[in-house]
Amino acid sequence: MDNTARIPLWKPDPSLRENANIKKYMDWLFIKKGLYFNTYEELWNWSVTDTESFWESLWIYFGIKKKDAYTQVLIRPKEGFIGAQWFDRTTLNYAEHVFRNKEKKRPAIWFRSERQKLTPISWDTLEAQVGAVAAWLRKIGIVPGDRVAGVLPNTPHAVAAFLAANAVGAVWSCCSPDFGNVAVIDRFQQIEPKVIFAVDGYVYNGREFHKQEDISLIRGAIPSVKHVVMIPYLDEQADFHDFVSWNDVLAVPASVLEFEAMPFSHPIWILYSSGTTGKPKAIVHSAGGCLLEHMKALIFHQDVRPGDNFMWYSTTGWMMWNYAVSALLTGASLTLYDGSPGFPDINVLWDIVSAAKVNQFGAGASFFSACVKAGDSLVKKDLRSVRCIGSTGSPLTPELFNWVYEHIKKDTWLVSLSGGTDVCTAFVGGCPLLPVYAGEIQCRMLGARVECFDDSGNAVIGKQGEMVITQPMPSMPVYFWKDTGNKKYYDSYFTRFENVWAHGDWIEITEDKTVIIYGRSDATLNRQGVRIGPSEIYGATESFGEVKDSLVVYLEDADRILLFLVLNDGASFTDELVNGIKTRLRSGYSPRHVPDQIIEVKEIPYTKSGKKMETPVKKVLMGANPGTAVSKEAMANPGSMTFFETLAQQMKQ
Secondary structure, rough: OOOHHOOEOOOOHHHHHHHOHHHHHHHHHHOOOOOOOHHHHHHHHHHHHHHHHHHHHHHHHHHOOOOOOOOOOEEEEOOOOOOEEEOOOOOOOOOOOHHHHOOOOOOOOOEEEEEEEEOEEHHHHHHHHHHHHHHHHHEEEEEEEEEEEEEOOOOOHHHHHHHHHOOOOOOOEOOOOOOHHHHHHHHHHHHHHOEEEEEOOOOOOOEEEEHHHHHHHHHOOOOOOOOOOOOOOOOOOOOOOOEHHHHHHHHOOOOOOOOOOOEOOEEEEEOOOOOOOOOOOOEEEEHOOOOOOOHHHHHHHHHOOOEEOOOOEOOOOOHHHHHHHHHHHHOOOEEEEOOOOOOOOOOOHHHHHHHHHOEEEEHHHHHHHHHHHHHHHHOOOOOOOOOOEEEEEOOOOOHHHHHHHHOOOOOOOOEEOOEEEEOEEEEEEEOOHHHHHHOOEEOOOOOOOEEEEOOOOOOOOOEEEEEEEEEOOOOOEEEEOOOHHHHHHHHHHHHOOOOOOEEEEEEEEEEOEEEEEEOOOOOOOEEEEEEEEEEHHHEEEEOOOOOEEEEEEEEOOOEEEEEEEEEOOOOOOOOHHHHHHHHHHHOOHHHHHHOOOEEOOOOOOOOOOOEEEEHHHHHHHHHOOOHHHHHHHHHHHHHHHHHHHHHHHHHHH
16 A cells, blocks of 8 residues: 555544543543553553453443442453453443433434334433333343343334343344344244244335234244234234233333343343354353443444434344444434335435434445435435444445545544444444544554454554454353354354454555455345345255255445356246245345345356355455455366356446
């Protein structure tokens, strides 16, 4: 990279630098601890070398409320990260930290859907709902450690149900209602919830989708489920004969909202991997780890302040929903939207940002790509309230960086961040003390010892390599559900380099310590906040008798999913087959992941070890040089790449 050509798109003004939350923390460290850091890089170096002192300073600085005191900040395992114990013996509750921010002057939540105008939900209303749901959960015998699940859209109901489950010490897990039955069952069968909260239906792109029959099927497939609470979301007057009514749950008397104090490492929620190599892995996160990490990330790296309004467009099945809910820990209000980001047009999210006076707005990179494609139909809005615009889900290209500043707001702070479901946060992200450069992430986040390794395991600067984390973090998984001997956990991150977390991103750490992410080294399909793994697509596609093999890729820059099929001898590639596959994917998994194009090929590229080569195919189709994107020496059938190389050339024309 030629650093002389790099001109910042944005620099923090003196007022922002002086009033930024992270600057106040640095001042506090000097006054209280005698630690002076002149630059962010100096602060980061301390945070990842004196690990225990850093995380303990956050505990004190954020005023974490605990019932029992900790004995040690970190008890390290004999080797590696798995089994690390943070803040041993302390007990706390995440939801309790949310409600210590309640006040009368501003709402807890702003909510809008495709059918409902922007509406405030007060702290009193939220607290009353959470109290009633928590009281009902205790009444039916839910105890700490029990799983409570949701099939819910991005509404206040989901926030209330989660906070209630957390208040009683239960473990939360949620799927978006646009997941098909198979996808939901694959996830919830593993964790055996006792309760499911669901909606009778939802609206997306102006269409109604009814869910009662689906929920009945899901309940029947999961024997552990004892109670299903149905929320009358489509029909407020609906009478649920086979389910518990949400309205009846809210009628349960609850004089005081009580919080169960649980160990720091007690599970807060279970998230799911994308299912790249099989059924989605159930990843268990700790209450204390997410509490501390999310406060650090939101308060320091996105500069969320008390009285702010925070919005991140997401679905409940994406970890960004969990991350966004944590804005309530900061003293900010949370803005939720349930619906399509393109209905009735691409302006809907910007309308909400303007009307609710959102201060921090975020979305997936694909949303910003869609805004670019909208062209003249993207209407200018009053975005004076916006201090920060965030993007994640896939790399934000230099062109998109420039476009945001040219067409959205030229004096905004653009934060590109990257992390994952694995840690329910970001490893690399924003800093209000640093400039923004096109295509580059501002910094490695505090407490995240991110390095770039070459193939030999050497840390490199200014060169591309594998993103690794070389020190444990509190928000790393406690374990994977039903993972005997932590085998899945180990295999997911620690086989590439010994005792080092290899995350699966291909990155560069520049001489200025910014970070460039070139893409995932796995093949997750993350479209509009809904993550689906190729194996789930293959399970549906290859259930057709005509289909011998298949491969799917998601081209983020074009927002297109391409599905390639190899047919059995004698089978024909017909419109009936194509439509059948699309219908099955739409109904069984996710309508957002129905392929934009299905193409017949002679063979699917494989490695010599028998793995499909989604990532090399994707790189070639996105314009990468085939000579560097594909190691044909490692392929079982190198001739199979010729088709994709030809297709890539055709796509350029």
